[in-house]
Amino acid sequence: NAGVTQTPKFQVLKTGQSMTLQCAQDMNHNSMYWYRQDPGMGLRLIYYSASEGTTDKGEVPNGYNVSRLNKREFSLRLESAAPSQTSVYFCASSEYTSGVGDTQYFGPGTRLTVL
Amino acid sequence: AQSVTQLDSQVPVFEEAPVELRCNYSSSVSVYLFWYVQYPNQGLQLLLKYLSGSTLVKGINGFEAEFNKSQTSFHLRKPSVHISDTAEYFCAVSDQNNQGGKLIFGQGTELSVKP
Secondary structure (H helix, E strand, O other): OOOEEEEOOEEEEOOOOOEEEEEEEOOOOOEEEEEEEOOOOOEEEEEEEOOOOOOEEOOOOOOEEEEEOOOOEEEEEEOOOOHHHOEEEEEEEEOOOOOOOOOOEEOOOEEEEEO | OOEEEEOOOEEEEEOOOOEEEOEEEEOOOOEEEEEEEEOOOOOEEEEEEEOOOOOEEEOHHHOEEEEEOOOOEEEEEEOOOOHHHOEEEEEEEEEOOOHHHOOEEOOOEEEEEEO
């Protein structure tokens, strides 16, 4: 039981390049989330998916797109990377669709640097 | 709108001393409150959460927190810390209006336990 896995662990991009961050969970959870973590700012929600086939914007969605490929997988795409997107990205999942009060389980993170 | 403020960005403490990490929140409706811990180079994991009922919540690793509605606070305490408690601690809030169980995180408090 791996929990939440993320690939890659590290990535360096040049400005304007694109990439997709992958996330998968094996806990049969309904809800999945993408956060970014920046020093002194805590975690901020980029996008979330309350169930397979649905996605919604979070606090900082600009410059990102997501796909809920199936119940297990939730990917985050940067179409044209910018230095402001240098950050650590975390994927999380929770059991229920409503998610209210639910514990979120986090992956190990992807450290992205955009030059 | 909801918000979370962690009043200390860094807390240095000696081993076996007590510690309190402070968290204040704002919300116009009933809230659900969480403390997560992030060990170096890892994802976040849940320490404890308050959903309803007793205002004193016990979590893992000897931590506890008290929900104080009148002061809109949810401070985290441990009576005697260990070196292994060195980590970053995040307070988070959600409420019944948060579709998909979205969490709003505080800025984080770095706990540094010295021998």
